Amino acid sequence: MKKGSNLDNDKFIKQLKKRKPKDLDQKFAEANDEVFANEIDCLTCANCCKTTSPMFFDKDIERLASHLKLKPGDFIEQYLFLDTDGIYALKSSPCPFLGNDNYCAVYEHRPKACREYPHTNHRKMITKLNLALKNTEICPAVEKILEKLRQVY
Numbered sequence: 001m002k003k004g005s006n007l008d009n010d011k012f013i014k015q016l017k018k019r020k021p022k023d024l025d026q027k028f029a030e031a032n033d034e035v036f037a038n039e040i041d042c043l044t045c046a047n048c049c050k051t052t053s054p055m056f057f058d059k060d061i062e063r064l065a066s067h068l069k070l071k072p073g074d075f076i077e078q079y080l081f082l083d084t085d086g087i088y089a090l091k092s093s094p095c096p097f098l099g100n101d102n103y104c105a106v107y108e109h110r111p112k113a114c115r116e117y118p119h120t121n122h123r124k125m126i127t128k129l130n131l132a133l134k135n136t137e138i139c140p141a142v143e144k145i146l147e148k149l150r151q152v153y
Helices: 005-019 024-038 047-051 058-067 072-079 112-116 125-135 140-152
Strands: 080-082 088-090
Touching: 005 125, 005 140, 024 125, 024 140, 058 072, 058 112, 072 080, 125 140
Parallel strands: none
Antiparallel strands: 080 088
């Protein structure tokens, strides 16, 4: 990421919050789809899987434990810890399910947070702008999505 772009992103996010464009969800979705279809291949990056941990909810734990033929408690003991907010997260990074080829060994069973990452194609994006800003530090796709939105707004 080029130096100074985080400051630019911060200013842009503040501008969007102030303006509250009515078509923000639509424009985010369009930019998201375009970037992931034409510009970014997650398998060449996998930075999210290498540097962060998704939140694990009960349904995620149950689904993954079942897939791995573990009891939910054993899955938690082996892979997760309870963070200071009372949310389960991975004990280690990179993600233990990430292969050397950047493929996910549990892709079909991955947590909801992984399925939705980088959270740039949601309803009410106005409420997720701070998360988008934070994710520019991790995901090059978010940076590109914000670049496209700058052209619109």
